[in-house]
C-alpha cells in the first residue's frame with residue numbers, strides 16, 4: 001500500500017476525529033447561517049399553520065378535515081416544486097358523540113339540585129346508553145388502590161385521580177410529567193374494565209386549571225371489555241374527591257362515541273431531492289392528524305408547518321443538499337400511529353438509505369436547541385450545527401438514548417439517528433388535547449425560530465459528507 005493511500009484509509013476510518021480537528025468544517029457554516037437567517041425572516045410556516053387551523057380546524061384520523069389537510073399540504077408542497085407522494089394508510093375512525101355528566105346525589109345536596117361535571121370522552125372510549133348511566137362514583141388515586149378496591153369498583157363509575165406534576169414541567173421536564181400523568185389515561189380504563197367497572201373517569205392530564213378537559217387516547221385490550229372512558233377537568237376531579245370524602249356520590253354519565261370501520265387516509269410525503277445522493281433520505285416531519293376538540297395548532301400543526309417552512313427556505317435560497325430532504329406529514333399519530341407504521345414498513349427493506357429522521361411534536365414554544373437520539377460519538381460532529389443556532393439562543397444539545405418522536409421511533413429503533421427541536425414546553429400541557437389548542441397560542445417569532453432549527457438541522461444531516469453513526473439496534477433475544 002502506498003503511503004498516500006494508507007493515509008486516506010486512516011482518514012476515512014477516523015472521520016469524526018479528523019473533521020473535528022480539521023479547520024475545514026464538514027458543512028459550510030456560511031450556508032447554515034444563510035438558511036438560518038432566511039428562516040428567521042419568513043412567515044411562510046405561520047401562514048401554512050393558519051391555513052391548516054383556521055380553514056380546516058381539527059383533524060382527527062378518518063375525518064373529512066383530515067382528508068382536507070392531506071390535500072392542502074400536498075398542494076402547498078407541489079406549489080413549492082417538491083415531489084409529492086401520498087402514502088396510503090388505513091386509519092382507525094373513532095367519532096365523538098354527546099358527552100355530559102352531572103352529580104345527581106351527594107352529601108349535603110339541596111333538594112332538586114345537581115352539579116354539572118365537565119368532561120370529554122377519551123379516544124377509543126366505549127359508549128353509555130343514549131339516556132346515560134347512573135352509578136355511584138368510587139375515587140382511587142393509583143393503580144394499586146384500584147386493584148385493592150376491586151370489589152368496590154364492580155359496576156361503579158371509577159375516578160382515577162392522579163395529579164399532573166406541574167413542578168416537573170416548570171423545571172423543564174414536562175415530558176416526564178406527561179409520561180407519569182398519562183399512564184392512568186392510557187391504561188386505567190382497560191384495568192378498570194377488567195375489574196368489571198361500569199365506566200372510568202381520569203383526571204385531565206395537564207398543568208393548568210382552566211376547567212378544560214384534556215382528551216387523548218386510551219387503550220383497551222382487543223379481547224377485553226371496552227367501557228365508557230372520559231377525562232374530567234382537574235377542578236371537577238377535585239370536587240368529586242371533596243364530596244366523596246364526606247359520603248357517597250352518584251353520577252349520571254352520558255358519552256356516546258362510535259368506532260366506525262377503518263378509513264382510507266394518507267401520509268403526505270414531499271421530497272426535496274438531493275443533488276448527489278437522491279436515494280439517501282433525511283426525514284423532516286410532524287403529524288398532520290390532531291385531536292378533535294381544538295384546531296391542533298400546537299399539536300401538531302406547528303410541527304408540520306415548520307417542516308413545510310424548511311422546504312420553503314430551501315426553495316427561496318435555491319439550495320439542494322447532497323441527499324434528499326423529505327417532508328413527512330404523518331397521519332394518525334394520536335390514536336394509532338398507523339402512519340408511522342406505514343412509512344417504516346415501506347422503507348424497512350432499505351433502512352440504510354434512511355440517514356436520519358427529525359420530528360417536531362412538542363408544540364411551538366421558544367426553541368432552545370436540539371433533542372438528539374444519537375450515539376455519543378456523534379455529539380462532537382454536531383458542534384458546527386449548534387454554533388449556527390447559537391445567535392438566537394438555540395444551541396443546547398440534549399442527547400437521549402431513546403427515540404425522540406413517536407412517528408420516527410420505529411426508524412430510530414432500527415438504527416436511524418433521530419432528532420426533535422428542543423422547545424420550551426413548560427406550558428405545552430396547559431393546552432395539549434384541549435379545545436384551547438388554537439392558533440393564537442403560537443407566537444409567530446417562536447415558529448420562525450423553530451423553522452430555523454428544522455432547516456439548519458436537516459441541511460447539516462443531508463449535506464455532511466458522511467452520515468451520522470447509526471444507533472445500536474436491539475435484536476430479538478438479546
Ligand SMILES: [Zn+2]
Nearest residue numbers: 299300333361
Ligand atoms: Zn402530537
